[in-house]
Amino acid sequence: MTETDAPLLEVRNLVKHYRDGSGATLRALDDVSLTVRRGEVVGIVGESGCGKTTLGRAVMRLIEPTSGQIRLQGVDFAALSGRALKAARRQVQMIFQDPFGSLNPRHTVGTIVGEPLVVHGVPGGRARVAELLDLVGLPADAAARYPHEFSGGQRQRIAIARALALDPALIIADEPVSALDVSIQSQIINLIVALRARLGLSMIFISHDLSVVRHVSDRVGVMYFGKLVELAPADRLFADPRHPYTRALLASVPRPVKEVVASKRAGGGLAAPTHGEVPDPTDPPPGCAFHLRCPLAVDRCREAVPPLADVAPGHAAACWRA
Ligand SMILES: Nc1ncnc2c1ncn2[C@@H]1O[C@H](COP(=O)(O)OP(=O)(O)O)[C@@H](O)[C@H]1O
Numbered sequence: 105m106t107e108t109d110a111p112l113l114e115v116r117n118l119v120k121h122y123r124d125g126s127g128a129t130l131r132a133l134d135d136v137s138l139t140v141r142r143g144e145v146v147g148i149v150g151e152s153g154c155g156k157t158t159l160g161r162a163v164m165r166l167i168e169p170t171s172g173q174i175r176l177q178g179v180d181f182a183a184l185s186g187r188a189l190k191a192a193r194r195q196v197q198m199i200f201q202d203p204f205g206s207l208n209p210r211h212t213v214g215t216i217v218g219e220p221l222v223v224h225g226v227p228g229g230r231a232r233v234a235e236l237l238d239l240v241g242l243p244a245d246a247a248a249r250y251p252h253e254f255s256g257g258q259r260q261r262i263a264i265a266r267a268l269a270l271d272p273a274l275i276i277a278d279e280p281v282s283a284l285d286v287s288i289q290s291q292i293i294n295l296i297v298a299l300r301a302r303l304g305l306s307m308i309f310i311s312h313d314l315s316v317v318r319h320v321s322d323r324v325g326v327m328y329f330g331k332l333v334e335l336a337p338a339d340r341l342f343a344d345p346r347h348p349y350t351r352a353l354l355a356s357v358p359r360p361v362k363e364v365v366a367s368k369r370a371g372g373g374l375a376a377p378t379h380g381e382v383p384d385p386t387d388p389p390p391g392c393a394f395h396l397r398c399p400l401a402v403d404r405c406r407e408a409v410p411p412l413a414d415v416a417p418g419h420a421a422a423c424w425r426a
Pocket residue numbers: 122123124130131132150151152153154155156157158159385
């Protein structure tokens with residue numbers, strides 16, 4: 105495989121265990137493998153607590169995985185140190201959910217957007233900041249103002265400008281619109297779609313909301329309980345979902361706007377897509393973790409863990425009955 109054929113990002117058999125308050129092991133990521141190609145947007149969707157943020161943070165090296173490999177442009181970060189590690193880190197940038205907490209209130213927008221340039225010693229700061237603000241649809245005079253002077257949507261634009269400052273190879277957007285009013289969400293999604301077309305961005309786009317992921321993603325990975333349970337091109341996933349969990353998620357969208365607004369107000373993620381409880385993450389059930397909630401479960405599902413296997417070209421599902 106040549107350098108350009110290699111996927112931009114390769115995640116192999118990634119595992120992350122945490123210890124909960126009582127000392128029990130919690131499997132936040134359980135053998136996740138995933139690739140992102142150059143110029144591709146891969147959406148990651150699943151209910152709160154399924155491991156999406158842990159995946160994004162592991163790829164960012166904000167947390168150390170328990171085991172598994174993460175290769176960016178063919179290079180394993182774990183093998184790097186010093187200057188090489190710093191250079192590799194600038195290749196991945198993150199956009200966080202909370203556009204209030206992620207911006208330093210004491211710094212001007214110009215300082216915030218230009219900070220990655222300063223950290224990495226990139227010259228031409230002021231002109232580049234002006235260019236970035238324009239790119240995300242903010243006025244030039246925003247540079248001299250402070251985050252609190254801006255609305256939630258505008259603050260997320262600031263965060264996006266900062267993430268783009270160093271022309272990163274990969275952007276990880278973790279619930280980038282979940283904290284915003286529904287009316288503002290589509291503006292930020294449209295911005296991401298436009299930037300992606302203009303700049304050829306490669307991205308992991310994380311959301312608990314399938315209808316959000318659908319608009320931006322080329323491929324979509326569905327996570328349940330620390331595992332990737334389905335992975336397919338976005339159109340295929342929506343037209344022909346194979347995993348019962350994906351079907352249940354799809355059945356819950358599109359929801360009436362009123363209901364979406366109400367669940368956002370309640371700070372809620374998805375409503376439980378089917379009957380039954382989400383299992384205790386420190387005490388996973390044997391077999392398929394979805395079997396307690398699955399309308400199609402058979403004996404085999406209670407005994408053996410289904411592997412993520414191809415069900416069609418480019419379409420994989422982890423279900424004995426897919
Ligand atoms: N630092 C931590 N210590 C212990 N458990 C954690 C920690 N971070 C996340 N978890 C647990 O790992 C699981 C996955 O969490 P997370 O990746 O945040 O899920 P998501 O982003 O999909 O909501 C959850 O059960 C969560 O409670």
